[in-house]
Amino acid sequence: MTTPLGSGREWTDPLCPVARTVDLVGDRWSLLIVRDAMDGASTFTDFQQRLGIARNILTDRLRKLVDQGILTTSTLPGGKRHTYQLTAPGQDLFTLIVALRQWGERHTFTPDEPHSTLVDHTGTPLPQLRPENHRGDPVTAETTRVRKVGEVRGPA
Amino acid sequence: MTTPLGSGREWTDPLCPVARTVDLVGDRWSLLIVRDAMDGASTFTDFQQRLGIARNILTDRLRKLVDQGILTTSTLPGGKRHTYQLTAPGQDLFTLIVALRQWGERHTFTPDEPHSTLVDHTGTPLPQLRPENHRGDPVTAETTRVRKVGEVRGPA
Numbered sequence: 001m002t003t004p005l006g007s008g009r010e011w012t013d014p015l016c017p018v019a020r021t022v023d024l025v026g027d028r029w030s031l032l033i034v035r036d037a038m039d040g041a042s043t044f045t046d047f048q049q050r051l052g053i054a055r056n057i058l059t060d061r062l063r064k065l066v067d068q069g070i071l072t073t074s075t076l077p078g079g080k081r082h083t084y085q086l087t088a089p090g091q092d093l094f095t096l097i098v099a100l101r102q103w104g105e106r107h108t109f110t111p112d113e114p115h116s117t118l119v120d121h122t123g124t125p126l127p128q129l130r131p132e133n134h135r136g137d138p139v140t141a142e143t144t145r146v147r148k149v150g151e152v153r154g155p156a
Numbered sequence: 157m158t159t160p161l162g163s164g165r166e167w168t169d170p171l172c173p174v175a176r177t178v179d180l181v182g183d184r185w186s187l188l189i190v191r192d193a194m195d196g197a198s199t200f201t202d203f204q205q206r207l208g209i210a211r212n213i214l215t216d217r218l219r220k221l222v223d224q225g226i227l228t229t230s231t232l233p234g235g236k237r238h239t240y241q242l243t244a245p246g247q248d249l250f251t252l253i254v255a256l257r258q259w260g261e262r263h264t265f266t267p268d269e270p271h272s273t274l275v276d277h278t279g280t281p282l283p284q285l286r287p288e289n290h291r292g293d294p295v296t297a298e299t300t301r302v303r304k305v306g307e308v309r310g311p312a
């Protein structure tokens with residue numbers, strides 16, 4: 001078993017998986033860097049041009065993402081330039097990025113307003129990602145419950 | 157049609173739905189406030205006790221979430237205390253919160269480490285949320301592509 005990400009760090013809320021994820025990637029630039037890495041950005045210049053972000057902030061966020069095991073870095077031949085690639089846990093943030101994208105599509109655009117679109121290999125947009133229970137029924141915050149650590153197991 | 161959230165504001169990256177969502181909720185405290193609102197928190201004190209957050213930061217984030225249409229606030233009889241409820245777009249962040257939770261479970265905990273769990277009405281944990289294409293095949297960043305605005309439509 002590999003060591004989990006963030007081992008040894010102080011978590012905001014150690015028993016909650018939502019909070020641990022937010023501690024690692026819950027800021028706007030980190031999320032947008034992960035988005036761009038999934039879309040092919042790999043050099044400092046790639047990220048800088050896409051994000052229009054101050055160099056010192058980008059340097060800081062890239063270093064944190066590497067330290068946290070979301071990105072890995074390697075040096076190009078010549079030794080001057082680094083490239084950044086998503087690690088396996090970083091690639092697995094795809095579900096989160098899709099959830100951010102689809103909520104934005106549903107709630108922040110008018111129907112006729114243009115926006116980028118995530119498409120599969122046939123050029124077809126992805127269907128909406130929706131949480132379901134083990135029977136395949138759609139669920140919401142109202143029909144689910146967070147079972148806390150130490151709580152007696154039981155229905156929602 | 158209702159007005160989309162964030163209408164009239166300056167977006168970091170206006171053509172990208174991921175970036176618009178991140179502009180509205182992409183900071184650690186906003187995401188954790190939404191998490192707690194889904195889990196029944198509704199008063200300032202509820203949020204303060206669960207988050208252990210400084211009062212001025214909580215006040216700021218609650219106000220922003222109300223301004224952005226994620227939360228709505230109402231005054232309790234007596235006029236002193238406010239309660240906060242998720243709006244319909246706020247409730248629809250459930251998919252995003254589930255994605256944050258499940259990634260955290262997969263990558264930030266050891267197998268024997270305790271954490272809270274999202275369960276359905278029978279007490280059964282939710283299955284993993286995974287993006288699929290319209291045929292129901294699992295997809296990743298590698299097998300999808302972001303089609304930019306203005307680009308000729310075509311396969312990934």
